Amino acid sequence: MQTVLSGFAKKVLLSAEQQFQSFRTLSSLKANQYFKSSDLEIHECKTNERKVKPEWNDLPFGKSFNDHMLEVNWNIDKGWSKPLIGPIHNLSLHPSAKVLHYAQELFEGMKAFRGVDGKIRIFRPDMNMKRMKTSAERMSLPDFDGNELIECLKKLIKIDVDWVPPYETGASLYIRPTFIGTEAALGVHSSQDALLYIICGPVGSYFKGKTAKPIALLADPKFVRAWPGGVGDKKVGANYSSTLALQNVAEDKGCQQVLWLFGDDHQLTEVGAMNLFVFLINEKGEKELVTPPIKSGLILPGVTR
16 A cells, blocks of 8 residues: 555656646747847936935945836736836735735845946846746746846846945945736636846845844754755745744844754754854864755755855
């Protein structure tokens, strides 16, 4: 009986995987398989609609946003729309949108820096695109060309170039690509409509009142962030919402972040907002810099590492 059940389960799993791949294949064969930066439409704000920029030396994280945003819509029958840069605005979603009920969404976090030479550089955007595409596959959202999205992003930054903080401030331009399922329909299945958008804004240090100073971490083995076979290695919102309660506890105890453990042996995995590196002196007296391996699927593969 055990062998029969095992074989049956294997067949069911293969069938589910085949159906998943079939959906993505069907989606990619639709008209406008990938959007192109050459089709980008730009509608700039009027001069009197542009916002006053914040003080560069007192920038909270994630509170200020540029004048413009990038949007690209997708539909299972029509494929991708033309990418559009326009004034930043509130999104309009039906109350039954998939993202609101089943967390069919993902996002990325990137930065652009103004160098000492005045030039603006984006830090490793190709790696963010690779990670974003991997997250999209797991979230059953349509595929896209990462290079084309990077080109659209470059144009978005150029339009709002005055929002990139000066080099001497130590601040940067935070970039938040986001991808959500927008179909107006209840029921647990892949969304037939989606929206990919990017917003940007100048930021200072992520940790209030700190720059490159050490931070304190709370480690509690009673809680886990991820588990084998889950989405711990994907940048999806559901990975973060479930950590908020313990993050509040950490802050109440004077800590800035949570160090997530896993297993009976309390393996170190990652910190809520960053990957983890440990400097140690091994049994031979040698200095080592080590980091937990990402092959377990428990850890988001950081771009910095």
